[in-house]
Every structure is written in structure tokens, then in C-alpha cells.
Amino acid sequence: MQGTPFLAEWAPGELCGSMLRLFIYGAFIRLTRGKDVKEDQTRRRRPRSDGRKNRERLLETARTAFGSGEIDIPLDEIARRTGVWIGTLYRHFANRDALIEAVYRDELNRLAAAATRLAETHAPVEALRAWLNLFVDYIATKQVIAPALNSLIGGTDAIYADSRTVLTAAIGGLVTRAIESGDIRPDIEPVDLLCALGGVSNYATGPGWEPRAKRLVDVLIAGSRPEG
Incomplete structure (x- = not known):
């Protein structure tokens, strides 16, 4: 038996009246509540x-x-x-550990974001130099909170693994640009520069170590230049 079309179940007057009520009242509700909805959305966004x-x-x-x-x-x-x-x-x-970890990860994220920003605003080798100087500042922060980080419940393996991944990716793009521009040699590896500056952290205890570390940045850049 052939099925009855959906609209055929409605009498013409009922169909017309129902649809008219839907269109009129639906549109009316949308028009009158639009301002209220926007204000409600603004109120909900503000706390966030x-x-x-x-x-x-x-x-x-x-x-x-x-x-x-x-x-x-x-x-x-x-x-x-x-x-x-x-x-x-x-x-x-939730607790002190969460705050300490958040401070560390925030510093890491800032350093990663700086690589992108510097690449857009500086010449390749100068972007690399500026980022390495920021890396020295990152070492300073890490040294200060290292004892607290090492005491975190659950250890720091995952945190430090994440930091290696983020830092290698950040400096990798800057080194690639500097190689392509001819400012540094193609045999320079990003991890070599990180390790060279990371070694400074072993001496990052006395006063004046940061200026010395930043002078080392200039030495590393100079030593990475093409020969001739």
C-alpha cells in the first residue's frame, strides 16, 4: 500500500496556520531575543x-x-x-606542584612563540641570535625552579621530554633559515647550539653568569659563519 505523503496528513487550513504560526512566532522570538542572547553570551564570555x-x-x-x-x-x-x-x-x-609546573611550561611556550615572532621580524641570523639570548633567560628561570621541579610528584621525565621537543622544533626553524640565507654553515645542527648553551647551566650560580652566557651566544654565531 502506497504511503501517504507527510503533508497530506495535514488539512490545508491546519497546515497553513501551523506554518504561519511557526514563521511568525519563530521570527518574532529570534528578533526580540537577539539582543538578550548577545548580552547573555557576553556575560558568559566575561568570566572566562x-x-x-x-x-x-x-x-x-x-x-x-x-x-x-x-x-x-x-x-x-x-x-x-x-x-x-x-x-x-x-x-x-590544584596545588603548589601544579603552579610550579605551569610557570615552567609557560616559559617554554613563550620561548617557542618567540621563535615564530623573531623569524617574522628579524633577518635570519639576527633572529637566531636573539632567540639564543632568550634561551639564556630560560636557563636562568629553569635553574631557579629546578629544585622544585625535581621534587614534583610523578617526576619530571615527561616535562623535560616535552621541553626538548619544543625547543628543538623552535630553534630548528631558525637554524634552517640562517643556513638558507648563507649566514651560517650547513653542517650546524640546532642541538649543538642548545647543548653549548645548556652547558652554561652548570655554572649558572654566581653573579654575572648571564652576561657571560650571552657573550657566548656571539661566539657561537661567529663560529657558525661560513669559512672564507
Whole structure:
């Protein structure tokens, strides 16, 4: 038996009236509620935006404290200096370990992002030089929080493995550009430059080591130049 088309189940008046009500009231609802929906979406976005800003501010406070040697600073003091409640801190970082790891990963992500930014704004060899100087700053941060990182529950193998991957990829693009421009020799490996500067971390304890490390950057760049 042939099936009855869907529209045939509706009487013409009922169909017309139902569709008319749908179009009129549906459009009316959309028109009258559009402003309210936008305002509601804005209200929902604002807490998320504020949350991101608070997280960034907490990381900046912790980074500054750790960088000045306050590695054992209480979490409530970090919250106080940031100007937020301690509950806000715990909303973003479950415990001290989480905050320390977040500071380290944030520094790592900044360094990776800097490689892209420098490649877009500097000549190839100068982008590489500038990034290596930033790498020295990264070593300084890592040295300060290394004792805390090493005490993290679960260890640091995954964290350091991630850092090697991120750093190698970041410097790799800069080295490739410098080779292609003829500014450095094609036999230069990115990991060689990282290892050379990484070795400085063994002496990153006394005053004045950072300027010396940054002078080493100039030595590495000069030594990487093509012969002749």
C-alpha cells in the first residue's frame, strides 16, 4: 500500500496556520531575543576572559617571585600579591606542584612563540641570535625552579621530554633559515647550539653568569659563519 505523503496528513487550513504560526512566532522570538542572547553570551564570555587574565597574573607573580629566589613563597602570598583570593589561585592550580609546573611550561611556550615572532621580524641570523639570548633567560628561570621541579610528584621525565621537543622544533626553524640565507654553515645542527648553551647551566650560580652566557651566544654565531 502506497504511503501517504507527510503533508497530506495535514488539512490545508491546519497546515497553513501551523506554518504561519511557526514563521511568525519563530521570527518574532529570534528578533526580540537577539539582543538578550548577545548580552547573555557576553556575560558568559566575561568570566572566562577574567579567568584567563587571573591565571596569567598569577603566573607572572609566581615567575617574579621564583626569579628573585623566593622558591618557597606561600601560595596565599602569591594570591595576595596578585590581588586575588586564594580560592581563585586554587581554581587554576590544584596545588603548589601544579603552579610550579605551569610557570615552567609557560616559559617554554613563550620561548617557542618567540621563535615564530623573531623569524617574522628579524633577518635570519639576527633572529637566531636573539632567540639564543632568550634561551639564556630560560636557563636562568629553569635553574631557579629546578629544585622544585625535581621534587614534583610523578617526576619530571615527561616535562623535560616535552621541553626538548619544543625547543628543538623552535630553534630548528631558525637554524634552517640562517643556513638558507648563507649566514651560517650547513653542517650546524640546532642541538649543538642548545647543548653549548645548556652547558652554561652548570655554572649558572654566581653573579654575572648571564652576561657571560650571552657573550657566548656571539661566539657561537661567529663560529657558525661560513669559512672564507
